[in-house]
Amino acid sequence: MEEYIIQKLIDITGKENAKVTIAQRLAYSYDATANFQAMPDLVLSPANMGEIQQIVKTCSEYRIPIISRGSGTNLAAGTVPNAGGVILLFNRMNRVLDFDEENLTITVQPGVVTQHINELVEPKGLFYPPDPSSMKISTIGGNVSENSGGLRGLKYGVTRDYVKGLSVVLPNGEILKTGGKLTKDVAGYDLTSLFVGSEGTIGVITEITLGLIPTPQTKQTLLVFYDQLETAAQTVSSIIAAKVVPTTLEFMDKGTIENVEDYMKIGLPTDCEAMLLIELDGDMQTVGKEMQLVLKICKEHGAKSTQLAQSEEEALQLSTARRVALSVLARKRPTTILEDATVPRSEIANMVKEIQRIADKYNLMIFTFGHAGDGNLHPTCLTDARDKEEMERVEAAFSEIFDSALRLGGTITGEHGVGEMKAPYLEWKIGESGIEVMKGIKQSIDPLNIMNPGKIFAKDRKQRVVVHS
């Protein structure tokens, strides 16, 4: 990027809101994805939609990439500036614009930290359900761009289910407003849903209207341990088949349990093969009745032991056992690669066994935990990015894991997004015609390809090497 263009861009936000030195820019050269890094030319913190329009128009004029970035917790290299350009930060656009208790909506700027939304609405008896593990630091703008999931997805869905309206600065600098404080709107194509999960590739999101729901009256938390993977997985299906939909229905494998117990020392049995964390919420009486039914189902499927939280503190401790899984595992080796292969709920046991088989085949340390209720698993590989030979095995293993997920009717990514990392695999899921349709949409909205280029769409397709008999 030439100096005069950089200066032109800095003039828009003022130099106090621009990061230009190498040391400053280095901090924005990577996100939470191992093994991806590239330097941005400039990092800007615009104050409002008008400044973003000016930045976008300038970038459009000089064909400069724009990468919108929240807190950089992305796990698919979605915010790594692999073609250089300008990183847009939203740290100055972090205000709540409107909280409407009558229509159960909240309108916010993209820089608001997701957890702050719940802190604001909970005292009013309201609730924003999507809870990605990163919610204490990730921004709502990032969550919307990635269509983030979370632990409550089984009962309450994902980010897209709560986005009712958006303001977007389009690649040509024009403003697009979609949806509104409306429950129903069929005025043309669903642009709101298109922008949710579009990973910054077709516009810069500047305002977000979210739907809220009443807070459930109560919650109960249960841990269940199994000697066999299959019986844990069968429990998951049987609970749903009994018409009980838990808020949370999480899974941890043996290795994850051992590591968590080693760290937390709360008495988790380490001689079992699988653990389920089950949370029910709703009306007090209903939850009580449903929990009895869940306990019965767990026992029928041969649960080794169960632990029902008797207090809020204990409930927190039990759910923390699952929430810390990633950070506990991450301590073991220099590099952690967290994936999110997802399958239909009925295929959970098959998928976990596939992951174990593949880990053995490539001689890798892969532990699995995740959202069993919605089939969204997190096989987590503990490795060392400096070991080239091992990293080749890691890549081969994950290729095979994606392949297995797809053969079981699943997808390559349940909640992390495609980014740069999974772009070579996207065609495996959606086929050549799907890629063509998506590329057509991208080109029609962003013909100069300035919005987060190199994401979602890969330069080269990946061969599906596994031969199926």
Added chain:
Amino acid sequence: MEEYIIQKLIDITGKENAKVTIAQRLAYSYDATANFQAMPDLVLSPANMGEIQQIVKTCSEYRIPIISRGSGTNLAAGTVPNAGGVILLFNRMNRVLDFDEENLTITVQPGVVTQHINELVEPKGLFYPPDPSSMKISTIGGNVSENSGGLRGLKYGVTRDYVKGLSVVLPNGEILKTGGKLTKDVAGYDLTSLFVGSEGTIGVITEITLGLIPTPQTKQTLLVFYDQLETAAQTVSSIIAAKVVPTTLEFMDKGTIENVEDYMKIGLPTDCEAMLLIELDGDMQTVGKEMQLVLKICKEHGAKSTQLAQSEEEALQLSTARRVALSVLARKRPTTILEDATVPRSEIANMVKEIQRIADKYNLMIFTFGHAGDGNLHPTCLTDARDKEEMERVEAAFSEIFDSALRLGGTITGEHGVGEMKAPYLEWKIGESGIEVMKGIKQSIDPLNIMNPGKIFAKDRKQRVVVHS
């Protein structure tokens, strides 16, 4: 359309599955929308996806419009073949392909009548919530193409919320498969949501995977009558503010009540200004408690009288009072025009008063009923399409109604779709940039404009004539 092309197309389905005579084609020259009619050149009933691919490829070769049609209940002239071409019927593609109780999904062909889905899954304790008034005759393919709403939308959402995967024949004849039996999937842009509600303009939907939920244990039904519109509307907001989300929260104005009582003779008080139909569902105890709270709120807002159904038969009678509204009103004059202007819930009273003001201004008979809980009203004009002068007043009045809805933060269509009828108004809602983005998507997927041309996008924009001070 030249004879040899027609013959080529007939050869694909066989002549027993083609309608060619004028009398046969006439039946497909209109849908449920008053005042729109155009003759198709041919009507075909393909047997499977392969035949649809052949039809689409042939139509693409000769630039012939393709209009997918379910049962023709569309209310926005969405299936009128205004540029001629081929009507595709799905009466031979009406099979249930898969019912998966473990993953709570059902996969169907587009020709399945929506109500049949519930008849099939209900004995298993499952439930497909979207319930457009036409559900006894409309097809799921039509519902998906229009993103149909219904009376249970407040609590359970609309069709899009239940579509998990689609198979589509694209305008180039290729097959696109989106989503799957998955709760979470972020592999690229959300094409499933894009095709839901796309009104047949970007492809032919050939398979649909729907999510199901457990059937609520019980339901209670209440009618409430008010002397004032405002107090009825305030009740709606207060119920939601009390964190109760009814399944159904419907509204009828004075004129609608009078007409329904005149027809049904079930003792509805005709000396009131507004009626609410409130249905709660869920766990027995919860519903009981919530109904007590709802009754208290109704009384606090000065409800004139309430009627709580004491039996299933009575509940059915009360809800029928609302469900028959349209057909009862339609008897009054030769032509019925049913609109679906939608506003945020908090603006219901303002919107109903606007509709009454506009009806008076243009000296028209407009009654209003609809889904108060989600702000989706149905102002219904009883008129006579043969009276040109009156029809001009009708058009002017609806222009003003759309304008009022938008000024109140609403939309031009909540659940009927844009079709041909509302296309001139679409820009009012989504702006010039919204039209450009939508047109870009349409052109990128259907560059020859063979898929339901003349729908969603208007030849001419409509001037917004109302001057706001």
